Amino acid sequence: xxxxxxxxxxxxxxxxxxxxxxxxxxxxxxxxxxxxxxxxxxxxxxxxxxxxxxxxxxxxxxxxxxxxxxxxxxxxxxxxxxxxxxxxxxxxxxxxxxxxxxxxxxxxxxxxxxxxxxxxxxxxxxxxxxxxxxxxxxxxxxxxxxxxxxxxxxxxxxxxxxxxxxxxxxxxxxxxxxxxxxxxxxxxxxxxxxxxxxxxxxxxxxxxxxxxxxxxxxxxxxxxxxxxxxxxxxxxxxxxxxxxxxxxxxxxxxxxxxxxxxxxxxxxxxxxxxxxxxxxxxxxxxxxxxxxxxxxxxxxxxxxxxxxxxxxxxxxxxxxxxxxxxxxxxxxxxxxxxxxxxxxxxxxxxxxxxxxxxxxxxxxxxxxxxxxxxxxxxxxxxxxxxxxxxxxxxxxxxxxxxxxxxxxxxxxx
Amino acid sequence: xxxxxxxxxxxxxxxxxxxxxxxxxxxxxxxxxxxxxxxxxxxxxxxxxxxxxxxxxxxxxxxxxxxxxxxxxxxxxxxxxxxxxxxxxxxxxxxxxxxxxxxxxxxxxxxxxxxxxxxxxxxxxxxxxxxxxxxxxxxxxxxxxxxxxxxxxxxxxxxxxxxxxxxxxxxxxxxxxxxxxxxxxxxxxxxxxxxxxxxxxxxxxxxxxxxxxxxxxxxxxxxxxxxxxxxxxxxxxxx
Numbered sequence: 159x160x161x162x163x164x165x166x167x168x169x170x171x172x173x174x175x176x177x178x179x180x181x182x183x184x185x186x187x188x189x190x191x192x193x194x195x196x197x198x199x200x201x202x203x204x205x206x207x208x209x210x211x212x213x214x215x216x217x218x219x220x221x222x223x224x225x226x227x228x229x230x231x232x233x234x235x236x237x238x239x240x241x242x243x244x245x246x247x248x249x250x251x252x253x254x255x256x257x258x259x260x261x262x263x264x265x266x267x268x269x270x271x272x273x274x275x276x277x278x279x280x281x282x283x284x285x286x287x288x289x290x291x292x293x294x295x296x297x298x299x300x301x302x303x304x305x306x307x308x309x310x311x312x313x314x315x316x317x318x319x320x321x322x323x324x325x326x327x328x329x330x331x332x333x334x335x336x337x338x339x340x341x342x343x344x345x346x347x348x349x350x351x352x353x354x355x356x357x358x359x360x361x362x363x364x365x366x367x368x369x370x371x372x373x374x375x376x377x378x379x380x381x382x383x384x385x386x387x388x389x390x391x392x393x394x395x396x397x398x399x400x401x402x403x404x405x406x407x408x409x410x411x412x413x414x415x416x417x418x419x420x421x422x423x424x425x426x427x428x429x430x431x432x433x434x435x436x437x438x439x440x441x442x443x444x445x446x447x448x449x450x451x452x453x454x455x456x457x458x459x460x461x462x463x464x465x466x467x468x469x470x471x472x473x474x475x476x477x478x479x480x481x482x483x484x485x486x487x488x489x490x491x492x493x494x495x496x497x498x499x500x501x502x503x504x505x506x507x508x509x510x511x512x513x514x515x516x517x518x519x520x521x522x523x524x525x526x527x528x529x530x531x532x533x534x535x536x537x538x539x540x541x542x543x544x545x546x547x548x549x550x551x552x553x554x555x556x557x558x559x560x561x562x563x564x565x566x567x568x569x570x571x
Numbered sequence: 572x573x574x575x576x577x578x579x580x581x582x583x584x585x586x587x588x589x590x591x592x593x594x595x596x597x598x599x600x601x602x603x604x605x606x607x608x609x610x611x612x613x614x615x616x617x618x619x620x621x622x623x624x625x626x627x628x629x630x631x632x633x634x635x636x637x638x639x640x641x642x643x644x645x646x647x648x649x650x651x652x653x654x655x656x657x658x659x660x661x662x663x664x665x666x667x668x669x670x671x672x673x674x675x676x677x678x679x680x681x682x683x684x685x686x687x688x689x690x691x692x693x694x695x696x697x698x699x700x701x702x703x704x705x706x707x708x709x710x711x712x713x714x715x716x717x718x719x720x721x722x723x724x725x726x727x728x729x730x731x732x733x734x735x736x737x738x739x740x741x742x743x744x745x746x747x748x749x750x751x752x753x754x755x756x757x758x759x760x761x762x763x764x765x766x767x768x769x770x771x772x773x774x775x776x777x778x779x780x781x782x783x784x785x786x787x788x789x790x791x792x793x794x795x796x797x798x799x800x801x802x803x804x805x806x807x808x809x810x
Contacts, residue, residue, distance in 0.1 A: 173738075180720045330607070333711035333713055334707065343606060345607060345713065554602075556716075566716060567719065568716060568717070568718045568719065569719045570718065570721065571721045
């Protein structure tokens with residue numbers, strides 16, 4: 159079912175949609191291009207799947223282009239990803255050549271679109287070189303960084319910085335992530351779409367069916383981490399926390415569920431490690447889900463009493479907002495954007511260790527009243543701050559501000 | 572946002588247009604987009620050094636911008652400096668001293684800057700060591716672009732204000748009740764600026780509006796308090 163932006167007035171604040179129309183008015187007819195490296199899998203693709211049609215509905219001509227590359231390109235950009243998040247990685251010259259060549263190859267296809275655009279949003283490091291390759295551009299170019307780059311492995315940042323320095327502006331999810339760059343740096347947290355299959359209300363029957371499909375006992379409580387199989391999400395640490403908690407809560411089941419992104423070649427190895435760690439545990443369900451299993455993820459989050467997102471590093475961690483939107487308290491790693499979403503002791507708990515996660519798990523599983531109270535607060539918090547309507551409003555305001563010369567106050571009257 | 576009150580001509584233009592419409596009130600709205608300034612402090616001395624030179628817009632943002640940012644309904648502290656002193660430096664004394672500073676009392680943000688520096692320097696004198704934050708908990712000096720737009724809603728009669736305010740977006744409340752004080756040479760919010768022009772009929776209401784301090788409330792709480800106050804003085808029609 160195709161949703162209109164008007165449908166969002168029902169779930170966001172009623173005035174949110176009218177605000178979008180007013181902010182978009184000066185941008186009517188503008189050509190907007192988003193470029194990233196995957197059409198499905200991961201939070202960036204999910205956000206773009208909605209932002210682009212919304213921009214069109216608001217009177218712009220928006221499109222979404224995806225880079226096409228070979229394995230060496232994705233190997234290289236995965237190393238960028240890990241390196242930007244602080245891991246020590248090697249950047250062999252052959253991989254860097256593949257990275258640059260892939261961008262040149264894609265420019266051949268995208269050249270006209272990019273040159274003629276009024277606004278170009280380049281998402282993450284994969285397409286970053288396009289700006290320097292695209293000679294006579296007319297529009298404003300944003301580099302949108304979705305990754306936690308607060309403490310990057312320096313050789314990686316040293317290589318990437320010249321590719322992003324010439325942009326008109328960059329956008330980071332948190333102030334901590336901003337880097338010294340010679341242009342304005344906007345701080346825009348990402349968002350969830352409350353009306354997609356992943357977040358909309360589900361019938362109990364469908365939730366029951368998902369539990370049955372994966373052999374989850376409906377009569378015993380469940381906790382879950384729904385996240386890509388990525389070392390920074392610390393799935394093995396979640397198993398350790400659950401084992402610690404199980405000494406006191408022997409009935410609790412654990413689900414670790416996630417898909418792989420098509421631009422993440424490391425996912426299979428991490429999944430194998432998790433399966434090995436969970437092999438002896440009948441109540442630990444490790445589920446590799448296809449990229450389009452949105453309703454399944456939705457059902458798993460709704461069937462969980464508590465949701466974990468025990469990341470060690472995190473660009474933002476949209477799964478936190480997803481679970482909170484479903485009225486679930488979240489135990490999250492004390493890092494990155496999770497700190498913005500979890501108000502400690504109000505909408506969930508921030509933890510630094512598996513032991514901390516185990517403690518909070520025991521506490522919440524013992525206090526049903528508190529789970530409900532925190533879950534309610536969590537849902538309200540997401541409605542007010544982390545829905546896609548707020549995200550889009552900030553993009554529109556940013557575009558207007560950049561077009562009008564970036565003074566501290568811009569009047570559209 | 573402006574460093575000083577009333578230096579932004581485009582906003583004056585809109586105020587003049589508003590006043591020239593035979594007393595009608597133009598309901599505006601605004602969106603705030605946050606920007607990094609590139610200034611970061613990892614300890615209290617660095618905070619003071621940046622505070623001494625940072626643009627006044629940034630100081631304004633760390634007091635008032637919190638209202639338009641993701642935040643919880645019952646924040647422990649209402650300005651970012653106090654919150655950082657408490658949660659990153661773990662200096663409870665400094666946090667309390669900074670928390671009690673009410674920016675609504677300052678006509679000139681330079682005075683606010685000076686008082687903040689006095690508090691911080693006094694604390695530095697008292698402490699044996701300069702308090703440091705853990706890596707990753709630095710204070711990021713931020714600022715913002717305020718994008719102002721017209722909702723095309725016009726109020727011709729003050730009696731319509733209670734219900735109109737109750738329906739206003741939080742951006743409109745921020746723009747007319749908080750941001751307006753920086754734009755107006757006398758420091759008036761837009762409601763008072765409109766009502767006070769009506770031959771003194773609304774003097775009591777204007778006094779009551781002046782007494783409403785928005786600093787310790789969220790914008791939705793301020794909206795409720797404003798709507799109730801306006802209804803008390805102008806009637807509850809439409810509420």
